[in-house]
Amino acid sequence: MTTVTPTAVIRGIGSCLPPQVLSNEDVKRRGVLDTTDEWIRTRTGIARRRAAEEHTSTGDLAVAAGRAAQESAHARADLLLLATTTPDRRCPATAPEVAYRLGLGAVPAFDLSAVCSGFVYAVTVATALVRTGVCTRPLVIGAETYSRIIDPLDRDTAVIFGDGAGAVLLEAGDRAEPGAIAAVDWGSDGSGSDLIAIAAGGSRRPDTSPRLCREDRYFRMSGRAVYGHAVRRMTDSSLAVLARAGWRPGTVGAFIGHQANKRILDSVADRVGIAPRFRHGNIRDVGNTAAASIPLALADTAARHRVQPGTRTLLTAFGGGLTWGSVALSWPAARPRSSEPEPRDARSTTHPTPEGKAPWNLSTTTS
Ligand code: UT7
Secondary structure, eight states, rough: OOOOOOOOEEEEEEHHHHSSSEEHHHHHHTTTOOOOOHHHHHOOOEEEOOOOOTTTOOOHHHHHHHHHHHHHHHHOOEEEEEEOOSSSSSEEEEEEEHHHHHHHOOOOOEEEEHHHHHHHHHHHHHHHHHHSSOOOEEEEEEEGGGGTSOOOOHHHHHHTTTEEEEEEEEEEEOOOSTTTTTEEEEEEEEEGGGGGGSSSSSSSSSSOOOOOOOHHHSSSEEEEHHHHHHHHHHHHHHHHHHHHHHHGGGGGEEEEEOOHHHHHHHHHHHHHHHHHHGGGOOHHOOOOOOGHHHHHHHHHHHHTTTTTTTTTEEEEETTTTEEEEEEEEEEEOOEEEEEEEEOGGGGGGGGGTTOOOOOOOTTTOOO
């Protein structure tokens, strides 16, 4: 008798975008930036992005996206992994509170920090946990509020980044099913750790006082240098994961790359050999949402019914660290859900019981 190794299968897809839309003109006005709508559109592919309101945190977006993914899957998670660079607080991790607010009980829950590669890293970890039987239904959320760490006066970053959250619910399943993870690839190169960074606020430089200069207090990115790394690393990682899956690039029917910059995505897809009609994403409307970018693009593409379930799909990401990663999977059959941000004081709507088993709540769907 042959035993088939199970893999992780995407059963549910959820997303949450804060309602406030910032156009390129809004960003230019806010920072009195020397830029134009035309420059931003042609050099990055971005026309607008979302910004969380003052009272909305990364956790609030994560709860909404996570709930939507569970509703999409009609299932409840037994582990929660939150990919983010903008946690609600420096301590503790945001994931346990998100799990609590979702009424998941005493499930393991932790944050994963790999900047813009965070979602792909988290899917890789979740897949390994499923394949080894550590959990059966991990909820992977990518959620960010970069509006809190971006310097509005810095045109290298202010024009690019936006807020949002996306999530997938995975479950142990068969490799032949739509949504099955076929192969993963990931890596890092810490020699480039200064290229994308917030200089102060960690143990090396704990000071976060307002006396700090903007350069040290805010997120900074050496755009040009990062551009080259991003193209090279995502191309190499994409080819590596396809080789691992045994798929020729010409057989890939859906490509979603980390939405850093449309030009970067096109360069990667050209080099890998993915035709333009197979490239999907919504960078024009949401900008670069770091760890949320791939699940948001996945949710948007699925909502538009652009890809047949079972289609060979390539996800690839690159981010600070430096980090990168790719996932080869078949396109999921899940119908995505979207949701409004959930304020923290709305947690009572999940009614966790003392045992932590919340009743299943399907009432917040807005898709
Ligand atoms: O998400 C994590 C990973 N992040 C990325 O992968 C992002 C990577 N980097 C980028 O997306 C791009 O490098 C940027 C969007 C940040 C910058 O675009 P670029 O095409 O690399 O511009 P550049 O820095 O090479 O500058 C080209 C020109 C320069 O003018 P001159 O010297 O040619 O006259 C810049 O001063 O564009 C100018 N410029 C701008 N002009 C208007 C640079 N930024 C801007 C701006 N608005 N925001």
